[in-house]
Amino acid sequence: MKNTPKNIAIEKLFPFEGHPFKVQDNEEMNALIESIQEQGILSPLIVRPKENTEDEYEIVSGHRRFRAAVKAGIKEVPALIVPLDRDAAAIAVVDSNLHREHILPSEKGFAYKLKMEALSRQGKRTDLTSGQIVPKSDDNRTTAQIGMDMGDSYKTVQRYIRLTNLIPPILDMVDEKRIAFTPAVELSYLLPEEQTMLVSEMEYNDCTPNLSQAQRLKALSIQGLFTKEQLSAIMSEEKSNQKERVKIPVERIRKYFPKDYTTTQMEEIIVKLCEAYHRKRLRDRDSR
Numbered sequence: 001m002k003n004t005p006k007n008i009a010i011e012k013l014f015p016f017e018g019h020p021f022k023v024q025d026n027e028e029m030n031a032l033i034e035s036i037q038e039q040g041i042l043s044p045l046i047v048r049p050k051e052n053t054e055d056e057y058e059i060v061s062g063h064r065r066f067r068a069a070v071k072a073g074i075k076e077v078p079a080l081i082v083p084l085d086r087d088a089a090a091i092a093v094v095d096s097n098l099h100r101e102h103i104l105p106s107e108k109g110f111a112y113k114l115k116m117e118a119l120s121r122q123g124k125r126t127d128l129t130s131g132q133i134v135p136k137s138d139d140n141r142t143t144a145q146i147g148m149d150m151g152d153s154y155k156t157v158q159r160y161i162r163l164t165n166l167i168p169p170i171l172d173m174v175d176e177k178r179i180a181f182t183p184a185v186e187l188s189y190l191l192p193e194e195q196t197m198l199v200s201e202m203e204y205n206d207c208t209p210n211l212s213q214a215q216r217l218k219a220l221s222i223q224g225l226f227t228k229e230q231l232s233a234i235m236s237e238e239k240s241n242q243k244e245r246v247k248i249p250v251e252r253i254r255k256y257f258p259k260d261y262t263t264t265q266m267e268e269i270i271v272k273l274c275e276a277y278h279r280k281r282l283r284d285r286d287s288r
Helices: 027-039 063-072 086-095 105-122 139-148 154-165 168-175 181-187 192-205 211-222 228-235 250-256 263-286
Strands: 006-009 045-049 057-061 076-081
Touching (some): 057 063, 105 139, 105 154, 105 168, 192 211
């Protein structure tokens, strides 16, 4: 029997728990909202029944369309209802998104982790990808299977999964390309409290660790020798491509900004204030 779309009320739909891909309010989202307002949703969402409910559904594919529909004020959306269990749905969520043109390192890391955990619980898989069976006990073969469709080796898949051990501020720096992928993998071995110390040190020195520094920090952490003094000594090293900078401890200026402001946002405000101050000085000079 052919599965036909069904109109489902927006309030009965929920994002997939642990969905690893960010749904961002950007220009692409605005264009999608406009398209939905003009033409409706042309491609139905794919959803599965939520456990222990009668008429609520979890989104498997179509999170961006769902978000756009909500923002567009749409009350119902067309959706295909598929009877997937949690693990099969997790694999489908990942497989339906990994071929997008732009994927952040954090998205890829959490996607690979979600799929690996689902495959581990299944024990083996014969659906949704190449049809090969992957033994539950062999992590290397599991990660190799996961990376096959993306052209990644099992080691690369494991490195991406390592990124999920980074605390959010450092993971954001990886997504923003302020920290390169390979140093980020090394930093993922630091304890959370050590990573928090590193964030403060990066803000103070206005720099990020290169591969050599990240490897030394990892070694100190593994050996139980990681200290604030060792961290400061490593992070204060002058790099050949490092320009002269003005350093202001973030604790000194944090009280002047909203609590949710990032250091980048604070920097932008400071630069604008400096520009305004410079223009005022020029006006004062010209009026003399």
